[in-house]
Amino acid sequence: MPSYKLTYFDVRGLAEASRLLFHLAGVPFEDKRITFGDGSWEKLKDSTPFGQIPVLSVDGFEIPQSAAILRYLAKKFGFAGKTPEEQAWADAIVDQFKDFFGAFRQLIVAQRGGKSAEEIEKITSEVVKPAQESYFKILNGILEKNKSGFLVGNGITFADLVIAENIESLEKFGFFNASEQPKLSALREKVYTQPSLKSYLASRPDSQI
Amino acid sequence: MPSYKLTYFDVRGLAEASRLLFHLAGVPFEDKRITFGDGSWEKLKDSTPFGQIPVLSVDGFEIPQSAAILRYLAKKFGFAGKTPEEQAWADAIVDQFKDFFGAFRQLIVAQRGGKSAEEIEKITSEVVKPAQESYFKILNGILEKNKSGFLVGNGITFADLVIAENIESLEKFGFFNASEQPKLSALREKVYTQPSLKSYLASRPDSQI
Known part of the structure; x- marks a missing residue:
């Protein structure tokens, strides 16, 4: 088996679905976490392919x-979907x-950039909420049609991991109310109750995003 | 061979790389083009999977x-890359x-939404230019390392089509100067001079994006 190392900040963010996938597949990997703000990232940045993690x-x-x-x-581990379709x-x-995250990111950037409450409210109502x-x-609509409770076919795919993680972040930001979204809540539950994820989910570092 | 129909507006936009791919592969398809603003799209919208084309x-x-x-x-036609890597x-x-297009789209939305010259300049300098x-x-950096002149491996892939088309749009918007970007210009040239694309490129409808 190849030696895998996944490098990202010490938050869930854009790496968490891949971390979950390793655990789901039972494949060992080095979960390399960079502390934000201590200069580690600045040292690493220029050696990464795209200057980002x-x-x-x-x-x-x-x-x-x-x-x-x-x-x-997902293709390597068999969670990419069973057919080309x-x-x-x-x-x-x-x-x-x-596409949605591109809108949501505008809010995160505004919050972290210290924008005014008025500007943040404008981004929330004009950009994030419609998106x-x-x-x-x-x-x-997809979950309505696809009776398995997963998003694609009759088993878990990487798409389920991405959406479950995103729901988790939206909830932490106050943009997701489980009682108003029974189908999406059930999807997150189906992902988070996968037996092979149990131990990781119980011990992983928590973060807002 | 399956019967393919690609439905999009009558612009290059987000469908053009797929149109080019059909022509590159020599695979017949119905190039269904919707006129914007005559009500056709509104009639079609609810019957599409995601409410979009x-x-x-x-x-x-x-x-x-x-x-x-x-x-x-690209996977069907052999233009997705030769290995998993x-x-x-x-x-x-x-x-x-x-990711870049998410930033560029903010400018297009602002222009089409009739925002002030000042707001458009702010988006251009604060969002589009840094992105x-x-x-x-x-x-x-990729073209520097990959000596074939294509972005991946030693042959054309769908990534080359996407980037060549995006360069074309950026040029039409005044964001691309060929003489300042010799590697990217050469990439577009390598894509646009593929023999199987010649006839389509000579006859396709032009559009700013």
């Missing part, structure tokens, strides 16, 4: 970009997440 | 999201484009 190293070969990493591992749908759902409404409508 | 229909089975469509076709890099480059600088640095 997460980066996956596979026997020293480096792959950047969270969704590319996740898709690569299932794979395309898992991809489409993750791309939809990325979230459309995103949740799409996800609920 | 492009949508690819494969013998009636529908796939949403531009990158998912493109990746599905090449595929991961093609994916990573397309994800990097999506573009980072994106071009990444692409140039």
